[in-house]
């Protein structure tokens with residue numbers, strides 16, 4: 001008597017060789033394609049530890065492939081890997097890489113109107129934005145020790161006229177090569193720095209960076225894409241005492257107060273510090 005063997009995946013009978021795994025029988029095809037984890041890189045079944053990204057790529061932990069510094073994608077094809085300013089980018093992110101100010105105005109206006117809608121008024125509207133390499137960014141932001149620095153805002157003032165009123169002048173530096181969505185989230189953060197400075201609002205570093213990250217948060221939630229949510233997750237999981245803890249505190253505050261109350265409270269901490 002021949003005992004019929006059935007595949008536990010497709011429930012059909014099996015003729016010939018088959019695979020037994022954890023006490024169950026499978027067609028070799030069904031096992032390899034549906035049961036066993038398949039590596040996106042070597043195309044073999046994964047046996048040991050593996051790496052998973054948000055885009056459905058799984059690879060054997062032994063391959064040491066790079067992940068995109070922006071969207072977190074595991075870069076399967078090394079020929080499509082680009083290294084810019086010490087960061088790795090996948091080909092998807094490179095498509096929208098920002099390396100000059102050609103399209104700056106549309107990003108800038110979009111952010112200003114987003115801020116206006118949330119009660120942040122009179123954000124400096126004509127700040128020069130320099131898109132620079134990592135070396136230049138570090139050079140201009142010499143007193144900032146943030147790891148993975150992607151942007152920096154500089155404010156100075158002169159006194160003018162009979163009442164010697166302060167005339168503020170701001171400059172923003174942003175790391176070149178980032179994809180558009182990440183570029184805009186950094187620009188929003190830096191623009192909030194200029195707004196705080198323009199209004200002479202002095203808070204702790206933790207509160208300041210936390211508040212400015214709300215600008216990035218606005219841009220990312222407005223975009224509402226998978227890439228944006230990955231960038232948001234890296235902010236929310238940031239262990240840094242200022243950028244991470246400060247941001248989580250501000251989000252909590254925002255949840256309690258809403259935008260308009262939060263912004264008016266922030267303006268209430270105003271102190272002359274220049």
Ligand SMILES: [Zn+2]
Pocket residue numbers: 007008009010011012026027030
């Ligand atoms: Zn089967």
Ligand SMILES: [Zn+2]
Pocket residue numbers: 039040041042043044059060063
């Ligand atoms: Zn593999």
Ligand SMILES: [Zn+2]
Pocket residue numbers: 068069070071072073089090091092093094
């Ligand atoms: Zn990417």
Ligand SMILES: [Zn+2]
Pocket residue numbers: 189193208209212
């Ligand atoms: Zn900042």
